Amino acid sequence: DTTHFGFRTVKTSEKADKVHDVFSSVAASYDIMNDVMSAGIHRLWKDHFVRSLDPGRKPGGSPQQILDVAGGTGDIAFRMLDNAANLHHDLETSVICADINGDMLREGEKRAHAQGYLPSDRISFKVQDAETLDAIPDNSMDLYTISFGIRNVTRIDKALESAYRVLKPGGVFACLEFSKVSPAPLDALYQMYSFSIIPMMGQLVAGDRDSYQYLVESIKKFPSQDEFAQMVRNAGFLTAGRGYEELTFGVSSIWKGIKP
Numbered sequence: 001d002t003t004h005f006g007f008r009t010v011k012t013s014e015k016a017d018k019v020h021d022v023f024s025s026v027a028a029s030y031d032i033m034n035d036v037m038s039a040g041i042h043r044l045w046k047d048h049f050v051r052s053l054d055p056g057r058k059p060g061g062s063p064q065q066i067l068d069v070a071g072g073t074g075d076i077a078f079r080m081l082d083n084a085a086n087l088h089h090d091l092e093t094s095v096i097c098a099d100i101n102g103d104m105l106r107e108g109e110k111r112a113h114a115q116g117y118l119p120s121d122r123i124s125f126k127v128q129d130a131e132t133l134d135a136i137p138d139n140s141m142d143l144y145t146i147s148f149g150i151r152n153v154t155r156i157d158k159a160l161e162s163a164y165r166v167l168k169p170g171g172v173f174a175c176l177e178f179s180k181v182s183p184a185p186l187d188a189l190y191q192m193y194s195f196s197i198i199p200m201m202g203q204l205v206a207g208d209r210d211s212y213q214y215l216v217e218s219i220k221k222f223p224s225q226d227e228f229a230q231m232v233r234n235a236g237f238l239t240a241g242r243g244y245e246e247l248t249f250g251v252s253s254i255w256k257g258i259k260p
């Protein structure tokens, strides 16, 4: 175990160690690299992801408790608070931004202060492993999100089991992640881009080729859209249709499930 600026960081296995080191070394450059690598498109995907979930108090309903797992520097959490405030005049819905890496959360907390989300009760930052979520009670969350995080988790089935545990019945699981590109010629171009250009940009912009090499390899290893949808169902969630929506030719996809 290590401590970074008051956030305790938990390490559990070789993959977890690697993932921890990657995100500690990219934490400071993470936001700018996202923009550089995706030409800003990750912002559109995240906007669409949050908009499709429409977090916040609905007429006659209550404020929501939201858990954003692998929340990193807060991109999804901030968008959810904005959606609740701007579209539902709701300043009571709250988000826990949970991540295994204290360095990423520290960047998130800095941004939350800079952008006026802190100090308040609307957002909190917690070091948590997606596999266990040991500080989060059973049946306590209305919405669980994980954006570009699940592929970094060592035991994905454990993370899905924990998502199911912490959600209230009727609660929503939503995952945004890189996925498989089609048709095949486009995939060939995408593979070329990701395996040659992204590590090079990592070197140029962040002085860190290896971390960005890891990131593209982890994308390649992640299951297909249908395989991951089946894992979501195996964890007990109900899905509509095939269980996912593809964005930008499958470069990313959104999977959703409901806890019955």
Ligand code: SAM
Pocket (backbone or CB within 6 Å): 019, 020, 023, 069, 070, 071, 072, 073, 074, 075, 076, 098, 099, 100, 101, 104, 128, 129, 130, 131, 146, 147, 148, 149, 152, 153, 154
């Ligand atoms: N959700 C943010 C976004 O969409 O920009 C950050 C995504 S970043 C690519 C992946 C995050 O997953 C990192 O902050 C990393 O520390 C976190 N992570 C990796 N393994 C984790 C685990 N087992 N539990 C919780 N977070 C984890």
